[in-house]
Amino acid sequence: MAMKPDIEIAQAAKVQHIEKIAEKIGLSRDDLEFYGKYKAKIPLDVLKRFDKNKDGKLIFVTAITATKAGEGKTVTSIGLCQAMGVLGKKVMLSLRQPSLGPTFGIKGGATGGGYSQVYPMWDIDLHFNGDIHAVGAAHNLLSVLVENHIDKRNTLQIDPTRIVLRKVMDMNARELRKIVVGLGGRKDGGVPHESGFDITVASEIMAIMALAKDMADLRARLSRIVVAYTYDNKPVTADKLKGIGSMCLLLKDALMPNLVQTLEGQPAFIHGAPFANIAHGNSSIIATKYALKMADYVITEGGFAADLGGEKFYDIVCRTAGFKPDVAVLVSSVRALKMHGGMTEEELDALLKKKTPSPAEEKKHLEYLEKGFANLDKHIENMHKFGVPVVVALNRFPTDTDAELDLCKKHCDKKGVRSAHSRVFVEGGKGGVELAKAVLECLEKEKSNFHVLYDEKLPIKKKIEIVAKEIYGADGVVYVGTAPQNIATIEKNGNDKLPLCMAKTQLSITDDPKVKGAPKGWKLTVREVRLSAGAGFIIPLTGEMATMPGLPVEPVAEKINIDDKGYITGLN
Secondary structure: OOOHHHHHHHOOOOOOOOOHHHHHHOOOHOOOOEOOOOOOOOOHHHHHOOOOOOOOOOEEEEEOOOOOOOOOHHHHHHHHHHHHHOOOOOEEEEEOOOOOHHHHHHOOOEEOOOOOOEEEEHHHHHHOOHHHHHHHHHHHHHHHHHHHHHHHOOOOOOOEEEEOOOEEEEEOOOOHHHEEEEEHHHHHOOOEEEEEEHHHHHHHHHHHHHHHHOOHHHHHHHHOOEEEEEOOEEEEEEEHHHOOHHHHHHOOOOOOOOOEOOOOOEEEOOOOOOOOOOOOOOOOOHHHHHHHHHHEEEEEEEEEOOHHHHHHHHHHHHHOOOOOOOOEEEOOHHHHHHHHHHHHHHHHHHHHOOOOOOOOHOOOOOOOHHHHHHHHHHHHHHHHHOOEEEEEEEEEOOOOOOOOHHHHEEEEEEHEEEEEOOOOOHHHHHHHHHHHHHHHHHHHHHHOOEEEOOOOOOOOOHHEEEHHHHHOOOOOEEEEEOOHHHHHHHHHHOOOOOOEEEOOOOOOOOOOOOOOOOOOOOOOEEEEEEEEEEOEEEEEEOOOOOOOOOOOOOHHHHEEEEEEEOEEEOOO
16 A cells, blocks of 8 residues: 655644643753744753753764755654664653755755655745744845945955855855846945855855854854955954844744654654755754754754765864764665665666566666665775674665665675664654664663764865765875965964865765765865854865755645645645
């Protein structure tokens, strides 16, 4: 029998009032800022009561390189949390909020799926509690203060051609990537110059909110944002525009983590929304820090694959917050591995239609799978470079054969890593018990020796080379476009002693989205290097990476609807 769509499962779920969920982690009704029956924010002064609590175990969920086949990272994170609940563990989630752009563009939602979801998925996928909107407002306020300063006085001597703060919106609007603003003369438009839009979740302010430890830290980081350069090439920081107080006011509620629940009643913080292929791609430090104080086990997830959200969690978030991950769960699937081994989209489509393969096709599929292990192995190797033990989660699909699953198990055994099947999409928490037990066994028997990959005080090019060679498997780095000049400017102004936040395609471990597997003998291309002084990192843009996504030929927005009685369809 076919499963119900995610939205129908969620709408039929028997969930608890958020007050009951809060009680599980030591919070009372008076501790909550209610956003209806099923959502609440937790004020920072309430969270500080937990500061002296001992930290729980930190479980970091990541994945192999993304494919059209889908790996199921978020559904695995939520299902693992539910499975820990089945085993009677005090467990909590710390996840990012989805962005409207991809929700209406290609994803249709990013709150898990099947019987492993966070609730209420329609709110979390859409406006939620207004955090992304608040970030967009704060960012665009700073942008208009810059433009107004140039138009009215420009006592800071900002060069209009050197404004580095762009505009933001939370939609996939490729037509706004490059624009001209200020048309109509000084009276109507200001000073004409080139500009453009990034998606809100790629805003430095979103990264700052996810990395800030409290309001004072937020204020200090906002003040350090470099918005432009002067005619004599000096950086102009946001504090010079005198709008930091207003920005903090816009962000005061957004800084508080959001409490929701899984379909099986485990508490979940959903907070922060930085993209992982552009920004650092992990939930907020505040949410993860206090989840660790409230639960014995905390599951958090990095965006995209281990070379993006994974590397950035370790080298940016853990470096900033002092987190020490205890285990990494690396999510994979048979069909995704086969794509990394050379299976075409046409063959995948045939597989998804449950076409029974002939013996010759079955043999070919096993060959694809064997070749695809190269991508899995590279990510296992990378996680071990940070000193973190690994458990491979094999997200099972109905099209997987026994022979394919056996081959995966034998391969993981040969690599010396634990592996487990996950059926959390179809079965919820009970379908993740095998995985949960493997994770608990790993926590008991393997000690994490976590360390970052590089010293942030190294020269920028050296840091880029380390990530390119160690994590991506490149032979070297090629600098084109404005990259050499950008690096020279950052170094000249003393902003180079920061970690990297690599902007790279999520579709390949290389900088070419068409390349699968884990190739060697290639060079990483860096075309631009941006400074996020407030967030505290440097962003090398590699390949053709864009900071504003576009829509596909058939956007998911065409299929989403709400009827006259309030029944939602199309979200998944």
